[in-house]
Amino acid sequence: MLRQSGRAPASRHAMPFGAQMTPEGVRFGLYAPAQSRVKLHVDGLVREMEALPEGWHRALVPVPAGTRYRFELEDGLIVPDPASRYQPEDCHGPSEVVDPARYQWHDADWRGRPWHEAILYELHVGAFTPEGTFRAAIDRLDDLVELGITAIELMPVADFPGPRNWGYDGVLLYAPDSSYGPPDDLKALVDAAHRRGLMVLLDVVYNHFGPEGNYLGAYAPSFFTDRYETPWGAAINYDGPGSRAVRDFMIHNALYWIEEFHMDGLRLDAVHAIHDDSAEDLLSELSRRVRDAHPDRHVHLVLENEENDARRLVPGARGGFTAQWNDDVHHGLHVAVTGEGDGYYADYRADPGLLARALAEGFAFQGEVMAYRGAPRGEPSGTLPPTAFVAFLQNHDQVGNRAFGERITALAPREAVRAAAAIYLLSPQVPMLFMGEEWASAQPFPFFCGFTGDLANAVREGRRAEFARFPAFADPAVRARIPDPVAETTFLSAKLDWAAREDEDKKDWLAWYRAVLRVRREHIWPLAGTVRRGGTFRTAGKAGMEVDWFDGKTPVLSLRANLGADEVGGLSMPEGAVIWAEGEIEGGRAGAWSVRWILRA
Template sequence: MSSPRVTRAHSMPFGASVQPDGALRFRLWAPAHAEVGLEIDGAAPLPMQREEGGWHALQTRAARPGSRYRFVLPDGLRVPDPASRHQPEDVHGPSEVIDPAAHAWTDAGWRGRPWAEAVLYELHIGTFTPEGTFAAAIARLPYLAALGVTAIQIMPVADFPGGRNWGYDGVLPFAPDASYGRPEDLKALVQAAHGHGLMVMLDVVYNHFGPEGAYLHAVAPQAFTDRHKTPWGAALNFDGADAAPVRAYFIHNALYWIEEFHLDGLRLDAVHAIIDDSPKHLLEELAERVRAAVPDRPVHLVLENEENEARRLQRDARGQPPHYTAQWNDDAHHVLHVAATGERSGYYADYQGDTEALARALAEGFAFQGQMMPYRGHPRGEPSGSLQPTAFIAFLQNHDQIGNRAFGDRLCQIAPRAALRAVAAVALLLPQVPMLFMGEEWDAAQPFPFFCDFGPELADAVREGRRAEFARFPEFADPAMRERIPDPMAEPTFASAKLRWDDVAKPSHAEALGWHRAILAVRHAEIIPRLSGIRRGGTWRVLGEGAVEITWALHRGGKLHLAANLSATTLPEMPEAGRVIWREGAATGLGPWTVRWSIEESA
């Protein structure tokens, strides 16, 4: 029996919306302007009515779904709708009226999946397939389900300038970038993923706008403040005068993705750069609004937060997150990366050779829980051992940790194979939620360098800025070496990142894929059913340099054990503890790059 078809639309107080009688209502917050015009399909602008609070509105039958429109400011500047649902001609072009009720959804029976079942797969739509579109990604969903993935984590799709971008330079957060397809193509991807049992999560950026095409500066300069600073310039005004519409803009964006696109969750980028001194931080209000709006299915809200604020990940008496479900655990990445590679440049120096940090990050989530971090020059983090391990997402690679390298090289290219498999065996069976970066499961050789497609006025600055960024590293002290760094603006740089799926059939890649399928099958069979019984972080002890033993208490008396020697030395024999569910490396004892997972059942 086929599922009933349903429609989904999020009601917004701004933008273009189809009314019950078929008319179109347009509404814009532009408090800096006494008057605003509305241009529809290139016709002469219609005057909008000014309302209290800096709003301008117009209801008209001159537009319909498919119409293209712009707002016209008093100085003649024609700007896209900051709440545009589609930009067919990119960020500098007109917005298109979209009727969300026109899409008939076929996933009415989807009720989501619990977070404990999450196995994440981060992907970039533009490089995941040769075509680089939402529609093309659908064909790969059966492969991901067979791999053992249960959720795809899509890098930002908010409309960005040009034809290629990581997504963190978006300027129209309600409009999926047209280079990937139309809004209904993204909806088709979501419902297809649900048909394969896959959750869909989206990366969103609420801390800044990109440097090109952010017309909100002209429309509503009150949306920004010079009282706070971010790495990307003026901060968004979340806590000053006129902050209410700014907060509403981003809260509605979160609701829009969850309700109108039926997403299962969001990953909020760099929330440490969302600066808000108001009594209720934007992060709290946003989470509360989302959870109140969707009470009938799990919605997973994930943070990237350099401050390691454990308080944002607390659970209630029922074990549920009132605010945020989990955080990307950079500390877990860093301790495993330095173990596998020996690298010690930049922030890696604070983890190199620190086996206690390795143990804390694996057992308790954060390696830095208030200790001084030399790279930053001040203490970092909060105690996290009381949190459930599923409050953390563990990974060996992601877009940042690959792409912020000069050449975008992957871990399989810089770590010995034995070390790579050992750290992967730790990350993928850890009680934290695991995440793979696209192609990691078959040791893809394609790099993931930084790429973008700005206009000529920014191109040189981006190109030179990228090279200057690496000038402080000893290996790039020679200008000739810096010249080898791929040009972010060049189309071949983008093309080099596209996965070559034909490689999967080659013997070495097929072996890697088989290994990942096997270990994820063990996770589904042995770890996931026990996660609800792991109520807090594990206890740990150091066995030797680079070697740790960690034990997590299971509900009703059982134990999950990890013994890991992430070094090239051999450790003394250790007694076996419980039933071994996975062994990597030496067949007995703790030889170099040996990992042993075991379960001790309750009596």
């Protein structure tokens, strides 16, 4: 059912970067401290920009929205605007002037939703529908509402090189990629989501720029530093000389998505790769400025952080964050249902109790040594509310970083997957589905990109070399079967087949997910005000677990489960209303792949 709402006022984020429309004309601004002169190519003319202190170059030109422009450096190199709002000819082409006030919003009374109501659905715009556009995604929003989703989380949409990409190779961070549609189409998607009561979160990448199409080094080398390293190339300078403009560029970007596109929040990718020794580091400053700018809205800031820094998740902390993706829950569930133990799964296979701890307390490692890393990991997290963690069984990384991009239903039996899904979907932590999970989609989600030339070859060979260290891929002939990441067919294989939902088996899966999420809304949401910290846990046998959450000292929600193919005993069964059941549990003995969620009086 669509919400009725009046038109909202025009949304425009003021910033020193890029092309800003003013009553006098378009103000073009480029931060280029390494250039004494910069020329502006606009409207068929070439104009000298005014050089200002601290590396800024500006020009005011009376041109309309839709005008295309570029900057010319002293050596003749012509580059796009790093703060371009739109790149209709991809990242190497001209930028286009956009009037942010042109789109007429219809969400005047929308203030978002409280975080405990979040049921996230991660999707890739290009693979979500056959058309792969923002507009096409609108046509599927009603399906998500019917499923029980309350928030969609978009994988990064910032402009990337080529016609397809996961999004983590973005180079023009303010421009929605033109392969998905113009900026107004993304606004229409957000607007349509809000009319249906859906929040929209956007994945943003502030830890690196992609390997092609980033020209910042040519005119603003202070954007980068060699004092740190990242797995993806040059580290961004957030704490050295000249870093103020760099920090402002990223913080304005966060505010831009929230203000001009009405995003309800952001998910910050791999913040453990952001290096900053400032007294107030980038993450803290970004959170503070976003919160201060929007005290009257539910704006949610979510981290991906391998370091498991609990201090960033303290409720109400200035510069803090709403939640963090909980890889520990995923790893524990994945190992339990698949039996896999390679790489970072090894620790979780060696100690099944890590899953119970992650469900109860948030982090599985809270300062202990993680053998895979050979170093301590994490901070104590048991005092944090469960909603500080996002739990999932699948996401783009954990599916797509596999050699063939297989989904969990291709790796584990049906009853095992349902038991694991029932645990994370009804946990007091915030659940996140990956697109197509709700009907056990058979489509893989392999890694794909649209690079060409030498870079394409490097990515192709690097992908296969990455798996050479795993025993299953020791044979070169096996590695040769890994999908070519730059081939269009690899991308097309990831597109969801919505017609498959009509198969009887898929209908059954869909009905199951709808029923579980209905129980979450009815029974788990009301606990948000009472379950304010982590719970307690106990293991039984190889795969049995007990987890209890409390209202002060009184248990209010209990999980009893056996995530294994063999029966386990020794479980204590509390009294209360069973709100969800999988498998058989009776008299303290739990059959294979069994789950009981119990609401205690």
